[in-house]
Amino acid sequence: MAETVLSVTELRKVYGDLLAVDQVSFRVSRGEIFGLLGPNGAGKTTILECLEGIRQADGGTMEIMGIDPGREPRKLRNLVGVQLQRSGLPATMTVHEALRFFCAYHGVAPRYDLVQRLGLAEKRTVQYQKLSTGQQRRLALALAIAHRPSVIFLDEPTAGLDVGSRVELHTLMRELQAEGTTLIMATHDMAEAEKMTDRVAILLQGKIVATGSPTELTATGAGTTKVSVRSEDALLVKDDRAFPAVDQRFIDEEYAVYYSTDPGPTVSAILRYLEDQGDRLIDLRVERPSLEERFLELTHREGAQ
Amino acid sequence: MNGFVEHFSYEFKSGLRNPSLLLINYLFPLGFYAMMGLIMTAINPLFRALMIPAMVIFTIVASTVLGMPGPLVEAREAGVFRSYRINGVPAASILTIPALTTGFHALISAAIITVTAPVLFEGDMPVHLGAFVAITLLTAFTCASLGMLISVISTDSRATILWSQLIFLPSMLLGGLMVPLDALPERVHSFSALLPVSHSMELFTGWAYGRPTTLNPPVAAAVLASSGLLALALSIVLFNWDTRNQTRRAHPLLAILVVVPFAVGALLVP
Known part of the structure; x- marks a missing residue:
């Protein structure tokens, strides 16, 4: 049986009167691509942010490689890579500066190869504020994987990407998976989830309503x-x-x-x-x-x- | 290269690269200095006596209190701090490195003023250079800490401007920069003592120039140092990674504590 690298048990998160995440449980194995699917407001980003240690859960337990992200987020910093849905970089920071900056905080050498790989080589001296949305997303991805983390969280990774960039991202995800990296992806793009994930959890109003591989899930439908x-x-x-x-x-x-x-x-x-x-x-x-x-x-x- | 060095290097470059920071760090204070040197010395030759400390303080306040908080608030609201957090950038670095680099820029401008004022405008050089440097550093520390605190408690750019101007404008009028404190009506002295600039100016007057002062210099030094330390501590306590994720360690109203050393200073006005 594959080793479990991430487990979530009865996770709960409340915003005021809104129960955003309600008793959510799932496990992810090493080298798996796991998808959190759901419409906007289903609770996907909240779950990821709790796992990333940037939000405190109101109940339940979480563990990533034996570490509780709510209690010991600092221990996770070099083990996980995160591409947030809503994040930014300083407006005047260039692509190469961003790589040097974050790699320095992770204690690794800058991965300039990723700039080439993600089609940003010509933009290496361009400031973040002058990059297109797609280029900003690609840079965020490069920063998420630059320190070779064991677990990568991707929140709507292909939002704003053109077709070529999507294909490149999918290839990169497969390569990371082949190296044993675990990927957890939140998306509302069903086609992408069907193509890329090994297993998915479908979320509606903060609850998981179905879990399984895309093939299993489609087979358990109306059967037509x-x-x-x-x-x-x-x-x-x-x-x-x-x-x-x-x-x-x-x-x-x-x-x-x-x-x-x-x-x-x-x-x-x-x-x-x-x-x-x-x-x-x-x-x-x-x-x-x-x-x-x-x-x-x-x-x-x-x-x- | 370690994270601190990369961070410092980027923030320092940002102070030159960002047009509004370049303006507030160099063009505005040095332009104001040139204007004051040309006009004020012609209108009031006595201004030459304390021109250097007045313009040095003006430069420091402009960079730290007016210039520094805005970009920090914008960065937090744009999700930059969230990116920092997930990549292990410590909260203390997020606040202190911009404060250090802003202070560095302010000191460069201050050095330009100190070196050129005697030559260009016959400004008096300080008698005790060591004290002058120490007071400059203390002023930069206190003002940078106050700028940090403003950035932490402001929810948006408008609030930032409001808090910054609340310090800046009275400082210009009643802080002893344009008109010496002893030339202001006596009933204003207690109000002046609520401003960091007044204490700094009095310290320069007494310890760097060896001239009589209105406020007690040791008290002024204690007020400046304690308010700077308090503002720094409050900034760290009240720091928030993301205003949409409200998990503060304390209520922002706690920031009002920073007024305490100044209030004590005001009570001790002779």
Whole structure:
């Protein structure tokens, strides 16, 4: 069994009358990429900030590599790296100065290679205030990993990044994981979580409503597969015909979309019908439910309750 | 290189790189000094006698009380202190390093004034140079500590300006910089004694120039030193990493304690 590097047990945090985090528990193993998913205000950032030692929890216990971040935050400084959602650097500090500054406080040599790696080489003498939002996020990431921490917290890491930078960040995350680094990522980007995380915890109103790998979570959903069909004469759009195992049907522009509990018979019947009617198939897509759909399902269910 | 050296180096450069800090550290005090040297010495030749300490104090107050708190408050509100915290920058460094570098800038300007005033404006040089240096350092320490305290208790830029001006403006009018304390009405002396500048100016007058004073110099030195130490201690106690994360060790109103040494000084006015 993989070694647990981080554990949270019945964590609780209150802001005035608002219960921001309610009895949250989870464990993260070494080398795992763990995602905290949820809409804005779900409590993701509060959990991370309690773990990072910059907020005091009101209840529960936390441990990172045997250290309680609430009681001994200083012991954690060289073990964890943090990219905050809301943080800043002094306006007139340049990229290279920032690296030297933070590396000096961590007692390590400046990692100028990260500046190159994260596409900031040309900006090394540019002041923080003159960097774009994406460049500021990349610099924050470089500073979070420069001292080679064992556990890295990333709060909305790809917010404000362009496509190229996102890909580079994902590659970097995989490399860190391969080296045994544990990553805990808070995001509301479901596609990113599905692609990057090994396990996720879905948070709603401060509570964990589901935990597991993205595959496990999607499999435990309503269990329907999405079948989208587009044909030359659009017979399926015009004709509200029933097919086996179909739960739901709707029209999305030129596509007839079916939610099937057993996609094999559904697809076979659709293809047979089109052939019989002499309508030519243009596009057929069979997609398993995404994490986003599972998330929406959970949100809807919690809202209904 | 260790964190302190990197931090000091960056903060010192920032005092030259940041246009508003460059203005408040050098252009404003040195420009004011040049103006006073040209105009005031022509209107009132007696101003030459204490021109150097008056302009040195003005420089120190401008840099530390007017200039230093604003960037610290802005940095805290922009989340810079949060970044510092997660990377292990100690709270004491966040406060004391800007105070040290600001004091350093102020001392450079003060040195320029001290060296040039006798040549350019026939300003009197101090008789006791050692005392002059010591009083300059004590004034810089006290004013920097007060600037630190202002930065800690201010919630935004407007509050910072208000607190800074509360010290700066009365200091200019009643602190003995433009008009010597003994030339002010006697009933004003107790109020003047509530200002750090008055004690500093009296110390320069008595110990660096060997001239008669209105306030008692040992008392003035004690008031300056104790208020500086108190302001420093209160700044550390009241320091907050992030105003949105309210976990203060004490209520900001505690800062009012810094007035105590000045109040005692005012009670001891002869």
